[in-house]
Amino acid sequence: MKAAEIRSMSESELQTKLADLKGELFNLRFQHAINQLENPGRIKDVKRDIARVKTVIRALEMSAAGEREDG
Numbered sequence: 001m002k003a004a005e006i007r008s009m010s011e012s013e014l015q016t017k018l019a020d021l022k023g024e025l026f027n028l029r030f031q032h033a034i035n036q037l038e039n040p041g042r043i044k045d046v047k048r049d050i051a052r053v054k055t056v057i058r059a060l061e062m063s064a065a066g067e068r069e070d071g
Helices: 003-007 011-033 041-070
Strands: none
Touching: 003 041, 011 041
């Protein structure tokens, strides 16, 4: 998932995406533990996507806090 795609999402969509990614990461870790994971690199990709989503959510929170302080 590209950062531009993430930035274009609303906050509720980001929260939903974050929950989906966390669920996927859980499933990938479980498959990895029982040696059924075909592509172990996918774990790394999902972790990075989670970090991207969290970064955008935090940026939205900071911009909202800045607007409250200014206005």
